[in-house]
Amino acid sequence: MIKHVLTITLNPTVDKSCEAEGIKPEKKVRCSQPKYEPGGGGINVSRGLARLGVSSTALFPSGGRTGELLEKLLEKEKVAIQPVPVSAETRENFIVVDTASNDQYRFGMPGEAIVEEEAEKIHAAILGVSPFPEIVVISGSLPPGIEPQFLSRLVKELKAKNVKVVADTSGDALTEILKEGVFLLKPNLGELSKLTGKEELDNESADEAAKQLIDEGKAEIVVVSMGPQGAYLVTKDENLHVPAPSVKKLSTVGAGDSMVAGMVSVLAKGGSMSEMAKMGVACGSAATMSKGTGLFTKENAERLYQWLSR
Template sequence: MMKHVLTLTLSPTVDKSTTVDKIVAEQKLDCDAPKFEPGGGGINVSRALKRLGLASVAVFPSGGLTGQRLQDLLDEEGIDQHPVTTKNLTRENFIVVNRTTNEQFRFGMPAPELLVREEEAILKLVKQLAPKTSYIVASGSMPQGIGDDFLAKVARIAHKEHARLVVDTSGEALKQAVDEGVYMLKPNQNELSKLTGLRVDDHDEVEEAARKIVDKGKCEIIVVSMGPLGAQTVTKDFSEHIHAPTVKKRSTVGAGDSMVAGMVYGCSKGYDLRHMVRMGIACGSAATMNPGTELFQKDDADRLYQWLVKRIKN
């Protein structure tokens, strides 16, 4: 039986972006026509996987007219989706680019509260879909009202159905998920520091902190994203720092989600560890080459991946 990837987004959004010649306080600013795109961690992972040719199923809460717009936008991109209807309105984020300086201003609205019955409905849906799932990707921030043990419950479902859980979030929910056990984590340095209580200012400290988690048997693979410095990969018997390729950065929106998508794609295609992580870095780096919330172009990701592979040291 062919199994699919399930992405879980608990704080989805409609990203509304525009550009202006310059941003000046107290003046009426003439903006370009707005662009609307679906957003939120897991949703971006699904969108990125689609660009790589890998199908996924997106699970997320959806409320009101904004939620319907989010669903319509995902339909336009051909994303298989299972929204869970919520009482509260899905949020809308706002991004403005100053054309003169290429500065980007990102206004992130708080995720609406999830009610207990809505949280239970999402868990029930994940449980129903899990038997046909090879990877569950939980990515993005946690909304108000949700239990700190929510992702731990998802981890238990993943274990029962032999699905690999990939987590990219922060806070107490991340700690409890790790305590339950996950397949792969993709924290940044700040998230890793909070998770372990250790300083992670350089490669050695990042490796030490990541190994603290791996050695407890709570996670098989940790890939720490370090921005322009690349990423540090740590498993029980392997560690490697990979430098990111140099690209002209236009926006960092969705870069982390693109990186997660690249790694999940690599895993699903049977890439070994070193090639899998390089696929993730290639997708994340390629995403920074595009403005706004556009994620990456597949040709850019493929080119950067080949560049990274050629530099693997035996």
Template sequence: MILTITVNPAVDKSTSTEKLVAEKKMRCTEMVVEAGGGGINVSKALSRLGAPNKAIITSGGINGMQLEKCLQEAGIQYFAVPIHGDTRENVVLLETSSNSQYRLVLPGPTLSAKVEDAILDALASIQEKPEMIIASGSLPPGFAPGFYARVASYSQRNGIRCIIDCSGEPLLLAARAGVYLLKPNLNELSQLAGRDHLETDQVLGAAKQLLHEGRCEVVVVSMGPQGALMVTPGSHLLVPAPTVKKISTVGAGDSMVAGMAYQLMKNESLENMIRFGIACGTAATMQPGTKLFDPADAYRLYGWLQQQ
């Protein structure tokens, strides 16, 4: 079983219109409402792959009720930590005439340190020891930046592989605590390496530096159109991203994390792990709004990547 943690979930609402025009009414397609947030997206993706998983989330107000309803309809097992105030919501709008996507991200409620403790208590109370813990997404206002570092430390104490997918100071602190896998983009890798900027020929060295410092056991650097670079203590592999017609990038990173976690759960090789992760992430960009990926697309792209 894989456990995901989403401390700042959202009700994702997506729609489309032909063209955005200021000061005019724009007729939109029917609104699609789904549960969102980093860890929740990972759980949804894992469920599509048939991987057993459970989600720890925060939930409050009317939006929280809608969030939980969406999870129930999706068949996601979850444990909800109650909060004061409404769970946040996001809006994704697609302009079909240009295929441009607009993402409106609203702030969530300010949460106290008591909620941090309640989430960690919920983590410790789960009877079935997870094979892996994935903490993904932003921290809500009021949370200490070291919260994910606490999750990483808990994982280490209990011999559980941990993947942290976040940015900024929370990522830096989690890396200092030590995790199994880090998935930074180029900007995040620069921050982790203590540099303002990294040239292409410096990426491998920066990733190796993280391994040497004991920050993680595996680094997967997202490099946009170039694909992703996987680095371990004894090897590295650059896997190109397949060329597809991109419709939406929402959830692509979370789909990639889910694909990698699924392969790890099956004890597949790290080479297959990164290939399948890229396949899932790329397949997610082929879907509109917040729909994540079609497993058939993911497996088709995975087959192509295995032949490269």
């Protein structure tokens, strides 16, 4: 039986993307028709899970005109949603590709502040989800108004309910989450370096740094994403390197979220650690084959997974 998954995105966004030829300062830039897509860490994980045939519920604060658009976009992708109404307008991000150079420009907006009463409403909504999830993915940044301590309190309460917590965030939010410890952590080399105080990590030292986090009780499984070098999966008893397949890269937007979706899809089905790592790398690599913020296609992910499983 597939485990129920809840994704939490505290700082969701609508990603607006377009193309333009020859971006220069002081010049009027003529853009293509904009494309609107749902965005934010956990939301992207839910979108990825839907493509892999694993249902999840995406919980996020939603406000204003952009919040309404976000909800409609997710419903169009057949993602089950639990929006929590807030007064703050849901933020937008803007991505533009210069077709003359294929350079990608990404503009991230901070979003409006969530007030304290609304933060408590979000907290109550998470703990009131029914049926209660067995896996919770906390992914993405924190909006203004929500303190990092919100996450450590939440993780403590989720673990008390025997939930497997998957974390993919950074900075103070990640530091706070790891005070309680999680089931699965997906840092990149830079994040792993900051968490362990070890500088200039390479393949060998990344393994040691990941084991340090496990020994300290901060995570049971650490999957270190290393971009074109693939990923390292480290547990107390296991160490596995999965190389990234060589693909034509069009965009790196959403590759990390796609990797988490791939891993969680296998976790929800009760698969092995090896299968989990390979599906994560397959989905992350497949995402780079799509333009803009398109995440991955199921066909590309499955093809790359088969290649990695040979």
